[in-house]
Amino acid sequence: MIELRFDEKLYDGFAVDEAAKTFEPFATIARExxxxxxxxxxxIEKSAADDGHTEDEVAAELANYALGKTIEKRGAGA
Known part of the structure; x- marks a missing residue:
């Protein structure tokens, strides 16, 4: 299990939630x-590991996706 922390002053909550939903096929994700x-x-889900993905990789991609979505949402409002 890998814990990711997103500072709410920096990240859009909807973007973090969208990232979690997008990566649910690859991992079980508990939110708090x-x-x-x-x-x-x-x-990581067994099927994702069987496909050659690692938990570190999935977590890093999820974090990157959350950052991208945060930037996208903030840019849309500018």
């Missing part, structure tokens, strides 16, 4: 909000 952060606990 605590101390000014959106927390995702990522555990």
């Amino acid at each position: 909000r605590e101390g000014g952060a959106f927390i995702l606990r990522v555990t």
